[in-house]
Amino acid sequence: MKAIKAIYNGIDKFNDFLGRIFSVLSLAILAVIMCEVILRRIFNRPQIWTQDLIVMLFACYIILISAYGLQKKAFVAVDVVYAMFPVRVQHILHIVTYAIFLVPFLMGLVPASWTFFLNAYTTGEQTYSVWAAPTWPVKLCLFVGLVLLAIQAVSEILKHVEGLVTASANGKEAQG
Amino acid sequence: MTAILEQLQGLVAAAEIPAGTLGVALILGLFGLMVVGLVLGQELAFVLGGAGVIVGWLAWGTPGVTIAMTKIYDQMQSYSMVAIPMFVLMANFLTHSKVADGLFESIRYLLGPLKGGLGLAVILVSTVFAATTGIVGASVVTMGMLSLPVLLRSGYKPSLACGMVCAGGSLGILIPPSIMLVSMGSYAEVSVGKIFFAAMVPGLSLSLGYIIYLMVVCHIHPDWGPAMSPEELAEMPLKKRITGSLINLIPPLILIFGVLGSIFGGIATPTEAAGIGALFSLILAIFYKQFSWKMLYESLIDTAKTTAMVFIILFGAAAFTGVFMSLDGDQIIADWVLSMGIGKWGAFAIMMVIMFLLGMFIDWLGIVMIVFPIFLPIMDTFGFDRLWLVAVSATLLQTCFMTPPFGFALFYVKGILPPSIKIQEVYRGVIPFIIIICIVTALCAVFPPLVTWLPSMLAS
Amino acid sequence: DSGIMDTANLNATAAGGDSSLPVVTWKMGSVWGAGNVHFTVDQRFAELVSQLTDGRFIITNYSEGELCSASQLFDFVSQGTVECGGDWGGYWSGKDTAFELLSTIMDDFTALDYYTWIYEAGGMDCYKEMYGQYNMEYFPLVTNPSESGIRSVSPITSIEDMQHMKIRLGGVMAGKAAQKLGINITTVAASELYESLQRGVIDGGEFSGPKADDSLKLQEVAPYWCAPAWYQSAGVNGVMVNKQAWESLPEAYQVAFESAARLCCGEQLSRYIYNDMTVTNQMIEDQGVTVTSLSDEDMQLIRETCIETYKEECEINPNFKMVYESMQAYRETANNYRDWTGDYGFGFNRGE
Ligand code: NA
Ligand code: NA
Numbered sequence: 001m002k003a004i005k006a007i008y009n010g011i012d013k014f015n016d017f018l019g020r021i022f023s024v025l026s027l028a029i030l031a032v033i034m035c036e037v038i039l040r041r042i043f044n045r046p047q048i049w050t051q052d053l054i055v056m057l058f059a060c061y062i063i064l065i066s067a068y069g070l071q072k073k074a075f076v077a078v079d080v081v082y083a084m085f086p087v088r089v090q091h092i093l094h095i096v097t098y099a100i101f102l103v104p105f106l107m108g109l110v111p112a113s114w115t116f117f118l119n120a121y122t123t124g125e126q127t128y129s130v131w132a133a134p135t136w137p138v139k140l141c142l143f144v145g146l147v148l149l150a151i152q153a154v155s156e157i158l159k160h161v162e163g164l165v166t167a168s169a170n171g172k173e174a175q176g
Numbered sequence: 177m178t179a180i181l182e183q184l185q186g187l188v189a190a191a192e193i194p195a196g197t198l199g200v201a202l203i204l205g206l207f208g209l210m211v212v213g214l215v216l217g218q219e220l221a222f223v224l225g226g227a228g229v230i231v232g233w234l235a236w237g238t239p240g241v242t243i244a245m246t247k248i249y250d251q252m253q254s255y256s257m258v259a260i261p262m263f264v265l266m267a268n269f270l271t272h273s274k275v276a277d278g279l280f281e282s283i284r285y286l287l288g289p290l291k292g293g294l295g296l297a298v299i300l301v302s303t304v305f306a307a308t309t310g311i312v313g314a315s316v317v318t319m320g321m322l323s324l325p326v327l328l329r330s331g332y333k334p335s336l337a338c339g340m341v342c343a344g345g346s347l348g349i350l351i352p353p354s355i356m357l358v359s360m361g362s363y364a365e366v367s368v369g370k371i372f373f374a375a376m377v378p379g380l381s382l383s384l385g386y387i388i389y390l391m392v393v394c395h396i397h398p399d400w401g402p403a404m405s406p407e408e409l410a411e412m413p414l415k416k417r418i419t420g421s422l423i424n425l426i427p428p429l430i431l432i433f434g435v436l437g438s439i440f441g442g443i444a445t446p447t448e449a450a451g452i453g454a455l456f457s458l459i460l461a462i463f464y465k466q467f468s469w470k471m472l473y474e475s476l477i478d479t480a481k482t483t484a485m486v487f488i489i490l491f492g493a494a495a496f497t498g499v500f501m502s503l504d505g506d507q508i509i510a511d512w513v514l515s516m517g518i519g520k521w522g523a524f525a526i527m528m529v530i531m532f533l534l535g536m537f538i539d540w541l542g543i544v545m546i547v548f549p550i551f552l553p554i555m556d557t558f559g560f561d562r563l564w565l566v567a568v569s570a571t572l573l574q575t576c577f578m579t580p581p582f583g584f585a586l587f588y589v590k591g592i593l594p595p596s597i598k599i600q601e602v603y604r605g606v607i608p609f610i611i612i613i614c615i616v617t618a619l620c621a622v623f624p625p626l627v628t629w630l631p632s633m634l635a636s
Numbered sequence: 637d638s639g640i641m642d643t644a645n646l647n648a649t650a651a652g653g654d655s656s657l658p659v660v661t662w663k664m665g666s667v668w669g670a671g672n673v674h675f676t677v678d679q680r681f682a683e684l685v686s687q688l689t690d691g692r693f694i695i696t697n698y699s700e701g702e703l704c705s706a707s708q709l710f711d712f713v714s715q716g717t718v719e720c721g722g723d724w725g726g727y728w729s730g731k732d733t734a735f736e737l738l739s740t741i742m743d744d745f746t747a748l749d750y751y752t753w754i755y756e757a758g759g760m761d762c763y764k765e766m767y768g769q770y771n772m773e774y775f776p777l778v779t780n781p782s783e784s785g786i787r788s789v790s791p792i793t794s795i796e797d798m799q800h801m802k803i804r805l806g807g808v809m810a811g812k813a814a815q816k817l818g819i820n821i822t823t824v825a826a827s828e829l830y831e832s833l834q835r836g837v838i839d840g841g842e843f844s845g846p847k848a849d850d851s852l853k854l855q856e857v858a859p860y861w862c863a864p865a866w867y868q869s870a871g872v873n874g875v876m877v878n879k880q881a882w883e884s885l886p887e888a889y890q891v892a893f894e895s896a897a898r899l900c901c902g903e904q905l906s907r908y909i910y911n912d913m914t915v916t917n918q919m920i921e922d923q924g925v926t927v928t929s930l931s932d933e934d935m936q937l938i939r940e941t942c943i944e945t946y947k948e949e950c951e952i953n954p955n956f957k958m959v960y961e962s963m964q965a966y967r968e969t970a971n972n973y974r975d976w977t978g979d980y981g982f983g984f985n986r987g988e
Contacts, residue, residue: 033447054255063491075222123731127730243704441835501698
């Protein structure tokens with residue numbers, strides 16, 4: 001029990017720390033957008049790199065903060081039926097549905113995104129624009145973001161396992 | 177898990193079933209998994225993404241997973257979607273800057289002498305605030321915190337008070353700017369700028385409808401929305417009410433002019449306008465002396481949470497629709513609906529009813545991501561204008577925030593209410609407003625110019 | 637309108653009466669959206685394949701975004717996620733700049749030059765080599781004639797005019813050449829082109845040939861048209877095929893596929909040219925579009941700049957050099973012929 005708690009606390013601390021750092025990327029996107037507006041509108045000097053850079057930063061941002069969102073319970077679920085079950089059953093349901101949905105989702109995508117990145121990296125793939133930025137950094141972020149999400153998923157499943165054990169113990173005590 | 181899937185994939189690959197039948201079976205599997213996952217309380221994003229990856233794998237093996245992943249990558253490459261984190265950031269700065277507070281204080285004293293005047297103030301401030309913020313959370317929470325305690329203290333009927341706060345707060349995501357309109361426009365391949373202006377008249381009509389309802393109902397039942405007492409009114413002299421209202425209107429007007437104006441005038445793309453809006457809001461917070469490094473940091477963290485919520489659903493939905501499309505699901509369902517012979521308006525009615533019913537259980541993004549891939553191709557064959565269709569859908573989607581049992585506005589308002597008021601009061605209170613939304617949606621469907629006139633004015 | 641003659645001729649071909657051949661169904665992705673003129677070429681090709689195989693080899697077309705975005709199609713076909721995909725190679729310049737030359741060229745080939753180079757003068761080998769490096773076969777489906785030129789809000793009569801404007805220009809090499817010429821180029825998606833011109837986000841831009849430009853109604857918001865289109869004097873669209881999928885086809889279907897591509901190429905060449913002629917007349921005579929041109933000195937400067945841009949790329953990329961040299965070798969072959977045929981080689985106006 002203690003080991004489980006230690007593991008998920010460790011994971012949570014790790015992803016919390018990273019999530020706070022990645023949150024700052026939204027300011028970076030804002031900065032580049034303002035740069036684009038000022039250069040294009042005020043100085044009439046549009047730059048070839050602004051739009052590519054905006055999209056690249058955005059892509060990295062939205063995937064890298066996913067694990068943080070999962071940890072902070074930012075994701076919505078339909079809990080109309082779910083809420084009617086006793087707590088113990090809720091924990092079981094969550095463990096089972098994580099196994100059915102989240103596990104295959106990540107087990108499919110993590111290796112696929114690694115191949116995707118490797119392919120872009122080894123061929124030196126670039127964006128279709130005059131700036132011709134390399135595409136591998138964004139694809140690497142996709143892989144990293146999915147891995148962080150997988151790590152956080154482990155923490156979430158462990159929390160439900162712990163909840164299940166605790167709820168069962170309490171149930172037994174109440175009966176006894 | 178993988179072993180089971182591999183076995184199943186082998187079976188599917190070996191099955192000597194005609195392609196059509198197998199395709200239909202896989203599509204049914206896709207939706208079956210979705211329903212099971214949702215009912216069992218799994219997060220929407222993972223239900224969609226998981227169902228997509230599993231069925232994609234069953235259908236094609238590894239390439240099926242590639243389809244899901246490249247769809248996610250495509251989603252990450254969309255320039256117009258960059259507007260979403262920027263609008264969220266803007267809303268968070270704006271909430272911290274407390275722009276709405278002063279405005280509501282002045283306007284409520286200004287309209288206080290009228291029966292239902294306080295309610296009128298709530299809807300008016302909600303409408304102005306809606307034109308400056310693009311997310312529903314910010315506007316419902318802000319309006320709820322500001323006005324609910326005042327409404328209850330002034331003797332408003334609790335259900336009416338809750339209803340108007342839910343309805344007014346939800347306007348934030350219909351009246352542009354709005355991350356909902358950005359996502360819908362982006363999915364339906366309609367210009368985000370155009371869809372902003374198409375949603376303007378429906379949004380303002382709703383606001384007008386709410387005002388008319390409040391005025392009428394408070395006239396019939398004066399005890400539901402009493403006028404302010406003379407003693408309370410004496411707290412703020414008339415002159416201060418007027419000047420306060422005007423002065424506090426300036427910052428939101430600057431924002432509306434800066435954001436919607438720059439899209440309108442072609443100075444900036446919606447994405448750039450969202451950036452301009454975020455910067456303006458930050459400057460406003462500094463101006464209102466609300467800026468601190470802690471406030472900036474908290475805004476960034478809140479933005480990350482909301483943005484993560486939106487995009488994880490979009491990722492899951494991308495995987496789901498990618499596989500659905502590759503199975504020719506859109507064509508199969510389109511053929512099926514067309515063969516029912518229900519005609520153009522029958523199909524439209526079905527789409528609206530499904531969106532309304534789904535709205536009782538899931539949020540706008542889930543609805544858009546489930547309904548659009550299925551219905552847009554069908555609506556295209558009937559020759560509906562996509563701009564109009566998206567705007568009408570957006571109007572109807574206002575109900576999803578308020579229809580029980582699951583609704584963002586309901587939850588936020590319940591969170592603010594004193595424990596003595598039951599959730600049933602809130603449920604009862606939103607019913608008239610849901611009816612108003614349905615009426616306005618029907619009006620926009622019957623009189624398309626309500627939607628298309630403003631964008632067409634811009635074009636000429 | 638087009639199918640009648642072809643059907644009559646083709647019923648007796650390759651796989652026609654042979655019912656022992658299996659039914660094969662393929663998906664064909666595309667870099668073109670559903671409303672795009674170029675997408676109709678993909679559809680026509682699939683129709684021809686079906687006709688040539690007595691309806692037993694069925695290719696279903698998917699427009700851009702249905703299976704994947706344009707940028708992902710290359711990987712999809714290369715990895716076999718879909719069997720084939722209709723493309724314009726310029727989109728793959730991020731993989732290798734040589735793909736751009738296989739699909740567009742500045743101030744050089746005509747559509748007929750591409751057609752002749754591909755089928756007679758070693759062009760096809762270049763396609764096989766480049767797409768082969770990525771596990772694909774390749775068949776051109778149309779060699780398209782010159783693009784329109786730059787459509788603009790105010791008239792362009794010199795390079796200097798363009799230096800004061802914000803202009804949308806597709807193609808990576810064209811972008812590099814434009815930068816050398818001091819022109820501000822801006823990225824705008826084709827779907828936003830109309831609104832961007834209308835609202836003054838950009839002052840000018842190119843999309844495609846007159847017929848395709850007309851589908852976006854660009855002439856409504858950009859009444860000026862600076863010709864000719866030095867940044868794309870001709871182009872090529874085609875179909876990429878996954879190698880394993882190709883090898884799994886019965887030989888008769890391979891023959892049918894190749895024949896359909898060849899047929900499509902000839903048929904579409906004439907159709908594109910004739911469509912562009914009629915749309916040009918509508919734009920100039922009925923819709924009041926004004927065509928402007930650049931001085932001979934400016935055109936000369938552009939020519940030198942384009943050649944310089946290509947020479948620089950040849951230094952960096954051996955694949956690019958291989959394709960460019962094959963094209964220039966064809967050009968050498970044509971020199972004497974072009975000289976003596978004069979106007980009769982590629983046509984002239986009588987000035988009546
Ligand atoms: Na809004
Ligand atoms: Na609801």
